[in-house]
Amino acid sequence: MRLIILGIESSCDESAASICKDGKILSNVVSSQKVHNNYGGVVPEIASREHDRLLNHLVVKSINEANISLNNIEGIGVTKGPGLAGALLTGVSFAKGFSQSINVPIIGINHLEAHIYANFLAYPKLEYPLVCLLVSGGHTQIWYIKNIFDYELLGDTRDDAAGEAFDKGSRILGLGYPGGPVIEKIANKGNSDAINFPRALMEKDNLEFSFSGLKTSLLYLVKKEQLFDVEDIVASYQKAILDVLVTKLLRAINIKKVNTCIIAGGVAANKCLRRMVNDKLNNRINVYYPDINLCTDNAAMIAFLAEIYLMKGIRSSIDFEVVPNLKLK
Structure with missing residues (x-):
């Protein structure tokens, strides 16, 4: 039995919510905070306020677009790091309150690991190593x-x-x-x-x-x-x-x-990078990139990875903390 998972992403300047079930995206809602364009970069305090303003609306929208009810959600995944401390805290605090209100398990997700597993979300038959x-x-x-x-x-x-x-x-x-x-x-x-x-x-x-x-x-x-x-x-x-x-x-x-390589993260959306990799490898091995909307920050990759962990019985305690400098081990 697979789970219906709500994913929440707030590590930087994208506020996002998504519903995934059985490794498939039912909804994927992202709001890019364009206010930072006026400053030439991300302003952490503004990012936190924008997450606080947007997250409830985005979660409701993702639930509606997935055509499910609140009672259908069986777990929540939320980015716990790495990222901006205030932005992470806003998302995690929201997710914790939400999980307690509907009484479902929650798991804090490593943002970097989620970027990697966005490839497995896009290509379920990917093989290791x-x-x-x-x-x-x-x-x-x-x-x-x-x-x-x-x-x-x-x-x-x-x-x-x-x-x-x-x-x-x-x-x-x-x-x-x-x-x-x-x-x-x-x-x-x-x-x-x-x-x-x-x-x-x-x-x-x-x-x-x-x-x-x-x-x-x-x-x-x-x-x-x-x-x-x-x-x-x-x-x-x-x-x-x-x-x-x-x-x-x-x-x-x-x-x-290896016979397989994957490209992950926001820069993976760069079409010139994709062309250069394809030209250099010349079909010698299999190369995979997520769809553009799964390269940049999104909550679908968070929900997908959370489903994998929760299916393995791994969850976070309700008092877990954000880790702005979180590493992948």
């Missing part, structure tokens, strides 16, 4: 996943994540927030070979990442006011980020000799 490139606003990691919940970290970022590199690059160029979609759109019009931006830690067998030097290089270029078209700057900047991601992913695949 596999390599995962996890690329989001706050994390850039390569994982070897031998079996369910059996993770080995192969590479991590020493400073900025790829998503941060996109956001900071966009801010330096005055292009707005969030940076990823803006840069991807403008990059399509430019020459990606116009500027040779640095690629860090590219020596053989190194699977770690560093994007702070790339950001600094862009800043120096802008300050020197050299005559480059903004489209060429953006295209070259994006290519530098993606070159590193793809190179490290291919190394990990070769080291672990």
